[in-house]
Amino acid sequence: MKYIVIGLGVFGSSISEKLAEMGNEVIGVDISMSKVDAIKEKITHAISLDATDPEAVKNLPLKDCDVVIVGIGEDKGANIMVAALMKQMKVKRLISRAVDPLQRTVLETMGIDEIIHPESETADRWAQRLNMEGIVDSFELDSNYSIVETRIPEAYHEKTIKELGIKEEFDILILTTMKVSNTRSEMGIDKEKMKVKGIAKADTVLHKDEIMVLYGHNKDIRRLLEEHKKFKEQV
Structure with a gap:
């Protein structure tokens, strides 16, 4: 980059x-x-x-x-x-x-x-966020592990966490999902508002353009985001 x-x-x-x-x-x-x-x-x-x-x-x-x-x-x-x-x-x-x-x-x-x-x-947090394309926000737990927010891709739409097998394939946990809605401030500025939908379970259904919160090793998160990027380029 x-x-x-x-x-x-x-x-x-x-x-x-x-x-x-x-x-x-x-x-x-x-x-x-x-x-x-x-x-x-x-x-x-x-x-x-x-x-x-x-x-x-x-x-x-x-x-x-x-x-x-x-x-x-x-x-x-x-x-x-x-x-x-x-x-x-x-x-x-x-x-x-x-x-x-x-x-x-x-x-x-x-x-x-x-x-x-x-x-x-911190600069560390923003550097981590910028270094992995596709991240909405992130929190670095240490030099290896992070919690990140990323948009759910179209490939995951209306599929359960169990169906996708992200834990098995990437060794990453989906902690929760968030619904995104648009709001307008008093000055007429459009902003996104996020609402947490609760702790994610195996039967939680994902929806495109919502946010999922991931926990895992930075290299595994980067690998997952690269898969998202490849799919987006193919569409």
């Missing part, structure tokens, strides 16, 4: 290093040369430029990038300007940092629905 992380403060540099350690290609961007120099040996590339400048941003390989992360924290105005610019340039996947509720509201109004809150969500 290829990532561009804009803003190399404590959070941006930390998530850049974690993603690079996981074998990803990571380009770090910051207006501060000292921050670029501090990380250039730890990631694929580190570039000093003003990401609020549309002409400067054209030098970044945005079309070849899978995920752009706007990690700017202190300067809220720059954060919003960069996020708007990335949205305008139609990057494949955009994730932005927010440090307070108002900033989050502004980003959501701009149509950015993947928002990081570093104060409550």
Whole structure:
């Protein structure tokens, strides 16, 4: 996977290093040369430029990038300007940092629905989530085992957990499932609301586009998600 992380403060540099350690290609961007120099040996590339400048941003390989992360924290105005610019340039996947509720509201109004809150969500957790494609959310129990949320694929629709044999084939437990519904905030922003359906059992029937919560070894979860990806590409 290829990532561009804009803003190399404590959070941006930390998530850049974690993603690079996981074998990803990571380009770090910051207006501060000292921050670029501090990380250039730890990631694929580190570039000093003003990401609020549309002409400067054209030098970044945005079309070849899978995920752009706007990690700017202190300067809220720059954060919003960069996020708007990335949205305008139609990057494949955009994730932005927010440090307070108002900033989050502004980003959501701009149509950015993947928002990081570093104060409550660690770089480790986001790196783990980003490193395994198909994850809605995750919680790393240790370096090997995680609990992750992922959307139920069409191949599992109206089949029971027993029928699918995920435990036998992948050594992964389905802990529960969640129903997803769309709600609208007071500002007219569409958001997803999840409702837990209870502890999953062998006769629990799965439904496409709902969420299943998995527990297992990271390598086994990654293997299962790769199967989901292959099926999706074949359809």
